[in-house]
Amino acid sequence: xxxxxxxxxLCAIGAGVFFFFAGTVGLLRFPDSLTRLHALAKAxxxxxxxxxLGLLPRADSALAAFKLIVIWALVLLxxxxxxxxxxRALRRGRK
Amino acid sequence: xxxxxxxxxxxAFMSPGAPTPTKVLAARLAFFFGxxxxxxxxxxxxxxxxxxxxxxxxxxxxxxxxxxHAQPRLAPLAALVLRFLRGSIFAGFDVARRALxxxxxxxxGFVACPLTLPSGESRNAFCLYQSLQPGTLPTGAxxxxxxxxxxxxxxxxxxxxxxxxxxxxxxxxxx
Numbered sequence: 580x581x582x583x584x585x586x587x588x589l590c591a592i593g594a595g596v597f598f599f600f601a602g603t604v605g606l607l608r609f610p611d612s613l614t615r616l617h618a619l620a621k622a623x624x625x626x627x628x629x630x631x632l633g634l635l636p637r638a639d640s641a642l643a644a645f646k647l648i649v650i651w652a653l654v655l656l657x658x659x660x661x662x663x664x665x666x667r668a669l670r671r672g673r674k
Numbered sequence: 675x676x677x678x679x680x681x682x683x684x685x686a687f688m689s690p691g692a693p694t695p696t697k698v699l700a701a702r703l704a705f706f707f708g709x710x711x712x713x714x715x716x717x718x719x720x721x722x723x724x725x726x727x728x729x730x731x732x733x734x735x736x737x738x739x740x741x742x743h744a745q746p747r748l749a750p751l752a753a754l755v756l757r758f759l760r761g762s763i764f765a766g767f768d769v770a771r772r773a774l775x776x777x778x779x780x781x782x783g784f785v786a787c788p789l790t791l792p793s794g795e796s797r798n799a800f801c802l803y804q805s806l807q808p809g810t811l812p813t814g815a816x817x818x819x820x821x822x823x824x825x826x827x828x829x830x831x832x833x834x835x836x837x838x839x840x841x842x843x844x845x846x847x848x849x
C-alpha cells in the first residue's frame with residue numbers, strides 16, 4: 580500500500596516527465612527554430628512545475644520547499660525571456 | 675550614462691504618489707536578502723556576502739525597474755494569476771498534443787498585434803506573461819505593434835492577446 584503523499588509525488592513527477600518528453604519530441608520534430616522555441620518554453624515550464632510540485636511534500640523543511648518554488652520561478656523567468664530574445668533575433672534575421 | 679540613470683532614479687522617487695525612497699530600498703533589500711538566504715542557507719560567516727549581493731541586486735533593480743509606477747490591484751491580480759496558471763497548463767498540453775500527433779498539427783507564422791502598453795518595463799512584463807500562454811511567442815515590438823509568432827494562425831491570437839492585455843492593465847495599474 581503506497582501512502583497517499585507518495586502517490587501524489589509519483590503522479591506529479593510522472594506527469595512532469597511526460598511534458599519534458601513531449602517538449603523534447605517537439606524540439607526534434609517541429610520544422611523550424613521558431614516553432615521549436617514554443618515546444619521548449621511551454622512544455623518544459625509545465626514539466627518543471629509538475630516535478631517541483633511532486634517534490635514539495637518530500638522537502639525536509641519549509642525552506643527547502645520554498646527553494647523549489649524559487650527555482651521554478653527563476654527558470655520560468657529566464658526561459659521565457661531568452662525564448663523571446665531568440666525569437667526576436669530570428670525574426671529580424673529573416674528580413 | 676550613469677548620470678542619466680541617477681536622474682531617472684531620482685525623478686522616479688520624486689514623482690507624486692510614489693512610495694518614499696527609504697521604504698522602497700528597505701522592501702527591495704529585504705526581498706533580495708530573503709531570496710539569497712533561501713537559496714544559500716543561513717550560515718553566520720556567509721551573511722556578509724549575502725548582504726553585499728542583496729545590495730548589488732537592489733542597485734541593479736533600481737536601474738532597470740524604477741519604483742513608483744505599478745499599482746497592483748488585488749482582485750484583478752488574482753484573476754490574472756489564475757488565468758496565467760490555466761493558460762500555461764493549457765499551453766503545455768497544446769504543445770504536447772501538436773508534437774506527439776502523428777501528423778504535425780501546425781500552421782505557424784507571424785501575427786501583428788496592436789499594443790497599447792507603452793514600451794518599457796510594463797510591456798516587457800506583459801510579453802513575458804504572453805510567451806507562456808498557449809500558441810503565442812512575442813518576438814519584439816516595432817512601434818505600437820507586437821510581432822507574435824503563433825503555432826497555429828487559425829487561432830484567435832490577436833483577440834486573445836487584446837483580452838490578456840486589458841486584464842494585465844487592470845491588474846497592474848499601468849494605463
